[in-house]
Amino acid sequence: MVAFxxxxxxxxxxxxxxxxINYKLMKKKVRQYAQQIELGTQDRRHVLKDFSRMLDNQIEKIVLFLLEQQGLLASRIAELGEQYDALQKQPDISKMSELREAYRAVGEDLLKLLYFVEINAVGLRKILKKFDKRFGYKFTDYYVKTRANHPYSQLQQVFKHVGIGAVVGALSRNLHELQDSQGSYLSIYDQPTLPLQDPVIHSIKAAVDRLTHSTNFLNFMAQHAFIMQEELPAPTEEHVDDQKYNFMSLLLNLANTFLYMVNTYIIVPTADDYSMNLGAAATVCGIVIGAMAVAQVFSSVYFSAWSNKSYFRPLVFSSIVLFMGNLMYALALDLNSIWVLLLGRVFCGLGSARAVNRRYISDCVPLRIRMQASAGFVSASALGMACGPALAGLLQTKFKIYKLTFNQNTLPGWVMSVAWLVYLVWLWITFKEPVRDEVEENHVPHQSNAENHIDALEEGVKQPLLINPMLTNHVPHQSNAENHIDALEEGVKQPLLITSERKEDEDADQDYDDSEEAPEESRKPANSLRSAYRLLTPSVKVQLLIYFMLKYAMEVLLSESSVITTYYFNWSTSSVAIFLACLGLTVLPVNIIVGSYISNMFEDRQILLVSQIMVCVGIFLSFNIFFPYTQPQYICSGLVMFVSAEVLEGVNLSLLSRVMSSRLSRGTYNGGLLSTEAGTLARVVADVTITLAGYMGVSRLLNITLLPSFFICVISIIATRCTYNSLY
Known part of the structure; x- marks a missing residue:
């Protein structure tokens, strides 16, 4: 992994x-501050003041250059505008084509400027995060709060690219008018939804959207997948090996995601009835539903590790285990064993290959369609979540074949067994294992050393490459070089020396994520949960807490729905299935609205805070305290809670990928695994809470299970306020 x-x-x-931004200098200053504070030679207040001044100078340098370049681009566009006016009077097709190319050249330069701004914005975020982590301050909170809202804010210029929009608009309008639709009186302002055909405009729009964290429906949906992208933008699109990507393999991963979500929620409407048929309490449905999540806590780890070596074998294993798990679930009634039922659900959880599905999209799908693939992953999950309960509502029949019972309780198991068997055959026939990248060499000699070594080989001399910092303390670097040349001419063996100064300079290029780690170690992916936890900053921990909260609240709502609605409203299984299916079907429309409109009008952190408050409101409205509990109250409060949680999930994962260390973007213990574990753990805790609360009576079940949700939600809102400015 290359240092930042x-x-x-x-x-x-x-x-x-x-x-x-002079990232290297600022990183050195952070280390110097740490040493000075440790030795007691520097006051903490002076460090904050000095570092703030340095940041201000760096930002001012960036902004002044940005304004200068904007002015140059504006001047070029103005000159081209004069030429265009002249061509309007005396049309010339050849000159019109030249003018179009000139506008495109301006567009290319604008694109370079946008990359310039984005790279500096990433560098600023990195150095602020590094300062906070090294000193344990809330410096980012202070710096952003004092600079972002100031009337003369230069920070806004970097993060909001004030002024570039006017250049983009002028360029877009003129290129549009130079297209084949000449003679039309309509402009881009009359037809804002008209797609611009020029590829330069598409590239500029993508760069602007990325810089402002602006989004559309696909982007917003893809945020739910939490597939971390590279930190720094590349001016050109990466080359993708065709042998690595296969559309059918991608489709199989999406199908796996869909079937797994169907498998998760198809039993929810009937789990309480199945438990009672086996002699257990209705609230044991929490354990039945949660057993799958318990196993998923462990399966996520080994599937994530397995995907480092293969994608095909984990998917085959997943299909076989899920087939066996559903078969046991279906046979539990005839065997009259609650333990077989639970074991079947555990097997289903052990077959969770969502880590493999995410990893395939992240590693094997070309960058140009990765956003669509990520959105497809989320859409498949949402569709499976809706289809599961809906399918359960359709399986309202009862018959026997030999001694096997087929009814509303066992049919979900039988149907999913057949589905996974068909999927396994499809997988075996059509999946194409991607070609793995070759392992790069860990050590690359310094350029000058390599050249000297080649010269030595040409002279027929065997020359060892040695790093000897002890000798460099006594022998100057220049004399070493001269002696080495003489030695080569005479055919004498002479060690190549690397001075301590050069080594120190190389070490300075390393990107430290932890002050106690060696430079080489600090660039490696986290290789254990402990090392991954050490990389979690307060902002990351808060985002994981929010993810835990929303998954807990959603699991309580969904898992206890059959018990609650039967007790209060006497709903049938079909009614519960319709209610849950309708909740699942709200996912796509809500994300269209939020992704296409709301997220373009407000910052992610603003949406994050408001959606948390709305989840809290939904939970509060769900309590049964003073008045008789009614169906409108339950449906409306559940809808508010569920929709708000869906909005919250997308924004939460977007911010999580932004504040998380780059070391968590690769390896087994990556950011995706951590978020999956947090969400799965929340589901386990929620299902256990439902089962334990059931022993206190169904009449108290609703309020007891909602109390932890409300409490965690309030804590997450407070924590968000404390880290609000670090989410800039």
Whole structure:
């Protein structure tokens, strides 16, 4: 994994090199501050003041250069506008084509400027996060609060690219008018939904959207998948090996996601009835539903590790285990064993391959369609969540074949067994294992050393490459170089020395994520839950808490729905199934509205806070305290809670990917696994809570299970307020 500082340097535009954020210098200053504070030679207040001044200077340098470049682009567009006016009077097709190319050239330069701004914005976020982590301050909170809302804010210029929009608008309008639709009196302002055909405009729009965290429906849906992208933008699209991506393999991963979600929720409407038929209490349905989540806590880890080596074998294993689990679930009634029922659900959880599905999209799908694939992953999950209860509502029949019972309780198991068997055959025939990338060499010699070594080989001398910092304390680097040249000419063996200064300079390029880790270690992915936990900043922990809260609230609502509605409203299984299916069907429309409109009008952190409050309101309205509990109250409060939680999930995962360490984007213990574990653990706790609360009576079940949801939600809102400015 390449250090962030090196990636930043590699992707800089050479002629603009002096105007980028000096990430290396600022990182050195952070280390110096740490040493000075440790030795007691520097006051903490002075450190904050000095670092703030340095940041202000860096941002001012970036902004002034940005304004200068905007002015140059505006001047070029104005000159081209004059040429266009002249061509309007005396049309010339060849000159019109030249003018169009000139506008495109301006567009390419604008695109470079947008990448310049984005790279600097990422660098600023990284250095602020590094400062907070090293000193344990809330410096980001202070800095953003004091700079972002100031009337002369330069920080807004970097993060909101104030002024670039006017250049983009002028360029888009003129290119649109130079298209084949000449002679029309309509402009882009008359037809705002008209797609612009020029690829330069598409690239600019994508860069602007990414810079402002603006989004559309696909982007917002893809945020739910939590597939982490690369931090720094690349001016050109990455090359994708065709042998690595296969559409049918992607489709099989999406089908696996869909079937697994159907498998999860198809039993919810009938789990309480099935438990009672086996001699258990109705509230044992919480354990029955939650057994799958318990197993998923462990399966997520080994599937994530397995996907480092293969995608096909984990999917085959998943299908077989899920087939066996559903078969046991279906046979539990005839065997009259609650333990077989629970074991079947555990097997289903052990077959959860969602980590593999996510990993395939992240590693094997080309960047140009990765957003669509991620949105497809979320859509498949939402559709499966809706189809599961709906399918259960259709399986209202009863018959026997030999000694096997088929009814509303066992049919979900039989149907899913057949579905996974068909999927296994389809998988075996059509899945194509991606070609794995070759392992890169861990050590690359320094350029000058490599050249000297080649010269030595040409002279017929065997020359060892040695790093000897002890010798460099006594022998100057220049004399070493001269002696080495003499030695090569005479055919004498001479060790290559790397000075301590050069080594120190190389170490400075490393991107430290933890002050106690070695440079090489700090670049590696987390290899254990402990090392992954050490990378979690307060902002990340708060986002994981929010994810835990929303999954807990949703699981309580869904898992106890059959028990609650039967007790209060005497609903049938079909009614419960329709209610749950309707909740699932709200996912896509809500995400269309939020992704296409709301997220473009408000910041992610604003939507995050408001949606948390709405979840809290939904939970509060669900309590049965003073008045008789009614169906409208239950349906409306459940709808508010569920819809708000869905909105919250997308924004939460988007912010989580932004504030999480880059070391958690790869390896077994990645950010996706951590969020999955947090959500799965929430489901387990919720289902256990339902079962335990059931022993206190069904009449108290609703309020007892809602209390933890309300309490956790309030805590998450307070925690969000405390870290609000770090989510900038």
């Amino acid at each position: 500082g090196k990636k930043l340097k590699e992707r800089q535009i050479q002629e603009w090199q002096g105007y980028y």
